[in-house]
Amino acid sequence: MSAERAMKEGLDLATRSQIAMLATVDADGYPNTRAMIRMENDGLKTIWFSTNTSSRKIGHLTANPRACVYFVDFEKWMGLMLVGEVEILRDAESRKRLWRKGYERYYPNGVDDPDYTVLRFTARRGRYYHALTRVDFEL
Amino acid sequence: MSAERAMKEGLDLATRSQIAMLATVDADGYPNTRAMIRMENDGLKTIWFSTNTSSRKIGHLTANPRACVYFVDFEKWMGLMLVGEVEILRDAESRKRLWRKGYERYYPNGVDDPDYTVLRFTARRGRYYHALTRVDFEL
16 A cells, blocks of 8 residues: 555544544653544644643643554554644634534633643654554655 | 442453553654554453564564553543553463464464564553543552
């Protein structure tokens, strides 16, 4: 499989996935994986999430922005691993962009709630998996 | 939710999951996540996988045994994160223990195929997620 085909199939997988696994590195050097709702993406290069400012991952990413975003389709044996850095965004434009109806339940102070934070992941490289096929690509 | 309850629900999730996400740390310090078939487990403390000796994760784990095993049920909003170390096992007993019918397709030389390797993950601590609940525990 060509890198172009792998990136196309990987983008299809990412776009139809509501959930992504975000891995960070904790203060003791262990990777930490958790499921996150994929909010928006711009191709495979940029993926946005929102999270609680008080969450443990914010501490990890403040100390070490290196991260992995992984999408998986268990039934089709497809996976997409993206590796890059996460920026923690607190500007008004990003906050408004990611804000969704119903978020008041989680952030009672609205879009300016100090516990509401936006994460922007920028991928450097990726690997697409389909059954026994693995294809690496740069981004 | 008590730690005991979280560990019980987490074990239920792990035991019914055929797939786990294994995260390692690569030579550049980035976490790398991929789906793996969960082969066996002994409670939450020990989880066995098998893999190709030539796979990239073996290089990561040889240099840095720190790893994360993550189980997820997307429909039920449940997740289990376990953090610990992976040992790369090449002894005959472990190889025989993890060998499964049909592996000859992937490892033509059988149970002694040099590309067949067993991984044993030992958890130090965990976090169980269910909807907005998060419970940490030591192992």
